[in-house]
Amino acid sequence: MSRVAVTTEASRGVMRASTAAHPYNGSLPLARNLITIHSRMVSLETPKCVSVTDPPLAPRPVMSLVTRDGEEQMAIATTHPTTTEHEAAQVERANALNATPVVFVHGLWLLPSSWDRWVTLFEEAGYVALTPGWPDDPETVDEAREHPEVFAGKGIGAIADYEDAIIRRLDRKPVIIGHSFGGLLTMILAGRGLALASVAISPAPFRGVLPLPIPALRTASVALRNPANWNRAVPLSYEQFRYSFANAVGEDEAKELYLGYSVPGAGEPLFQAATANLNPWSEDTVDTKNPERGPMLIVSADSDHTVPWAIANAAYKKEKDNEGVTEIVKMSGRGHALTIDAGWREVAEKALEFVRRFA
Numbered sequence: 001m002s003r004v005a006v007t008t009e010a011s012r013g014v015m016r017a018s019t020a021a022h023p024y025n026g027s028l029p030l031a032r033n034l035i036t037i038h039s040r041m042v043s044l045e046t047p048k049c050v051s052v053t054d055p056p057l058a059p060r061p062v063m064s065l066v067t068r069d070g071e072e073q074m075a076i077a078t079t080h081p082t083t084t085e086h087e088a089a090q091v092e093r094a095n096a097l098n099a100t101p102v103v104f105v106h107g108l109w110l111l112p113s114s115w116d117r118w119v120t121l122f123e124e125a126g127y128v129a130l131t132p133g134w135p136d137d138p139e140t141v142d143e144a145r146e147h148p149e150v151f152a153g154k155g156i157g158a159i160a161d162y163e164d165a166i167i168r169r170l171d172r173k174p175v176i177i178g179h180s181f182g183g184l185l186t187m188i189l190a191g192r193g194l195a196l197a198s199v200a201i202s203p204a205p206f207r208g209v210l211p212l213p214i215p216a217l218r219t220a221s222v223a224l225r226n227p228a229n230w231n232r233a234v235p236l237s238y239e240q241f242r243y244s245f246a247n248a249v250g251e252d253e254a255k256e257l258y259l260g261y262s263v264p265g266a267g268e269p270l271f272q273a274a275t276a277n278l279n280p281w282s283e284d285t286v287d288t289k290n291p292e293r294g295p296m297l298i299v300s301a302d303s304d305h306t307v308p309w310a311i312a313n314a315a316y317k318k319e320k321d322n323e324g325v326t327e328i329v330k331m332s333g334r335g336h337a338l339t340i341d342a343g344w345r346e347v348a349e350k351a352l353e354f355v356r357r358f359a
Helices: 009-021 027-045 085-096 112-124 141-146 156-167 181-191 214-224 227-231 238-244 251-261 268-274 309-319 344-356
Strands: 062-068 071-077 101-105 128-130 175-179 197-201 296-301 326-331
Touching: 085 128, 101 112, 101 156, 101 181, 112 128, 112 344, 156 181, 156 268, 175 181, 175 344, 181 197, 181 268, 181 296, 197 344, 214 238, 214 268, 227 268, 238 251, 296 309, 296 344, 309 326, 326 344
Parallel strands: 101 128, 101 175, 175 197, 197 296, 296 326
Antiparallel strands: 062 071
16 A cells, blocks of 8 residues: 555546556555554464463464355354374375475465476476365365355464474475465475475565555455455455456466366455554564575566565565575566466476475
8 A cells, every 4th residue: 555645636636547447446445444453463463471381372262254155154163273184194105205395385265286287297306295285275176165164264373383383294304385375384484494495486475575566455355355354264256366366368268277276265364464564463474584494486477466576576675685595586477377377387397496406
C-alpha cells in the first residue's frame, strides 16, 4: 500500500483512473482490514514469558470457520498434527540410501503432488527426494476439495515447525526447494541452518521485504478482504487461479492446471505475510544472517502476479548479506505456475544446476 500522499488535482485524477480501471479497486478498505486485525495478530503471536524450565505449552484449540459450497462450517483443532506414514516412509528411505536428500516444500493452494515431475528429475540425477506436506494435507486434490476444513487454522510458524521436525529426522543435511509460501518456508528453514543448499522459487515475502505491488495485493485479497478468513480455508475460483497462477499460459493449459492442482489454502499465512512489517513478533521472519544458512538460489518469474520481481528481488537483497553464496535468476515469460506448467523442466533444470554445485 502506497505511503505517497497524492496532493495535486492532476495526480488525484490519475489515482482515480488507475483505481477505477483495476479489477480489485478496494485497496483502502483492504488496508483498513489489515490495520484492524493487527492488534489481534499481536495478541496471537506475542511470545509469553516462560521459564526455560517450564514444560512445553499444551496445544491450544483453534476454531476454524470454513467456506464449503457456499456455507460456513466450524472445525476445532485440538492436537498438534503428526507426520504421516508416507512422510515417515520417505524419511526412512532417504536414510537407507547413500544419496543427498532433496526436500520439496509446496506452497499455498497446492499439494505435495505438485512436485511429482521434479522428484523424477532429481532422483534420475542421483538424489533422493522427499515431498512432505503441510500439517493435515489430504492425499489428493479431490479429497482436498471435498474437505477444505483441514487446511484452516495453519500459520507460518506451525507449518515451518512441521517441516523442521521432518528434516531433523534425516541422517544427512538436505537440499531444500520450495515454491511460493514453500519458498518462504525454504528460507525460514535454511535460516535455521537446516539446508545444505536451498532454492526458493517465487518466495512469499517475509518481515523486512517492503514492496507490495498491486498484482500481489490483488492475489492476496482473495483472503485479506474479509478478516474472518484468518481462520478459514480459502479456495481460488478459476478466474482467480487464472490471474494468480496461470496468467502466462494459454486458456486450455490454465484450465488443466486448475483442475489438476488447485486446492483450498489456509487464510492465516496470507494475513501474516501481509502484515509482517507491522508486527514485531511476526512468525513470518527469516534469519538471513545465520552463517549456517548455506548457498541459496532465488528464482523469480518476470510475469508472476503473486510474487512479482520486486518482492523476489527485495528478498534477495536481504539474503545477499549472508556470507553464503546467494544468487537470483529471473525466468522470462513465466508466471506463478512455473513449477507446474508445461515449462516446469526449464525451472527444475535451473535449480538442479545450482544444487549440483554444492551437493
